[in-house]
Amino acid sequence: MSKRAGNNRLREAAAGYGFMSPAILILGCFLLLPILYAIFLSVHKVNLLGEVSYKFTGTANFERMIDDQRLWIALRNTARYALIVVPSQTILALVLASILNMKIRFRNFFRVAYYLPTVTSSAVLVLIFMWIYNTNGLLNFLLEKVGLPTYNWLGDPSVALAGIMIMNIWSTAPLFMVIYLAALQDIPQSQYEAAEIDGAGVWQKFWRITVPQLKPVTFYVVVMGIIGTFQLFDQSYIFSAGSGGPNNATLTMVLLIYQYAFKNLDMGYASALAFMLAVVIMLITVIQRFFFREEKLN
Structure with missing residues (x-):
């Protein structure tokens, strides 16, 4: 040269x-x-x-974490939240995207309507759902009308976290629905036509063509869903006024880190918790990547 x-x-x-x-x-x-x-x-x-x-x-x-009971409660709540919310919002997003990918009337209207919760402020959504979850709120009114038991959604430790789960599934699934919808439109129609010639039904085409073709997108949706659930903070903070109550039922990892950092002014331990949380998220992502190792994102 x-x-x-x-x-x-x-x-x-x-x-x-x-x-x-x-x-x-x-x-x-x-x-x-x-x-x-x-x-x-x-x-x-x-x-x-x-x-x-x-x-x-x-x-x-880091050694202090072993004896920290509130840490184990936060980890248990966060893991339980992720195990329920991530599969639920992924399945709901895929179902909604599949429906809106069909040639139905008012399809564009439903696409916009379903996406609206995603563009709404998280704090505003929490305040709306706090009104819905009130003891005399809309949800208990509807449950009572159909003969189902009512709950103290904001004060009962057994259902407080479930209330946040319902809200987040409803508000997050539309975002992943849009991602799935874009991926569905990239699947060649010739594959479905060939399957129809071979006598495949709607369910067979969905499992044999749609689901395998969406594996890279599903990997992305699940990873982003887990990262989002492990970073849950604002909803839990507003619901419990920053305490993680009732009885630590809504205490999450990020809320616990916030409490140690800005209430107890224990920045060293809070940073150690944040570092541990980052390692957990990375390990979960690597494990997921192992299960999706045969698929490559284009």
């Missing part, structure tokens, strides 16, 4: 990095540096009262 060609490549590389530098600086300042600082805090005891000081504690913050 000539010296002139080498200089040209060097100038092109410098120009490319020059154009990328604003994005690199922003990501470095607001993403990479906070992550490194959180890791630094996780191995220190931080004093925020008076003069800020840091005392190196090694793995003490």
Whole structure:
């Protein structure tokens, strides 16, 4: 390679990095540096009262997790929430997308109507559902009309988390519905026509063609769903006024981290919890990727 060609490549590389530098600086300042600082805090005891000081504690913050009963409650609530919400919203999104992909009347109207909960503020949705869940609210009124038992949705520990689950399934499924709908429209119609010639019914075409073709999209939907459920905070915070009640029934991992960080001012332990949560999410994503290893996103 000539010296002139080498200089040209060097100038092109410098120009490319020059154009990328604003994005690199922003990501470095607001993403990479906070992550490194959180890791630094996780191995220190931080004093925020008076003069800020840091005392190196090694793995003490991580060892403390073993005896933290509220942590195990938060993990159990978060895991239970994810195990119910993620499959439910994924299945509901796929069913809605399949229906709206058919040639039905007012299809565009229903697409817009179903998507509306997604564009509504999360805080507003929580306030609306708190009114619905009120002891004398709409949900208990409807349950009473059809002869079903009513509940104290906001005060009963056995159903408080279920109330948040119902709200999130209803509000999150439309977003994934749009993703599924776009993927459904990319499946060649020739595959369905060939299946019909072979005598396949609607159910067989769905299981043999639609579901396998949507595996990469399903992987994305499930991963994003799990990440979203493990990051549940605002709904639980508003429902319980920041306490995670009643009786820790709505206490989630992120809410617990918030309480330690901004109520107890225990930034070191809160950072250790955040680091642990990030590791759990990454491990779950790797496990999911293993099950979807045969599929590659285009």
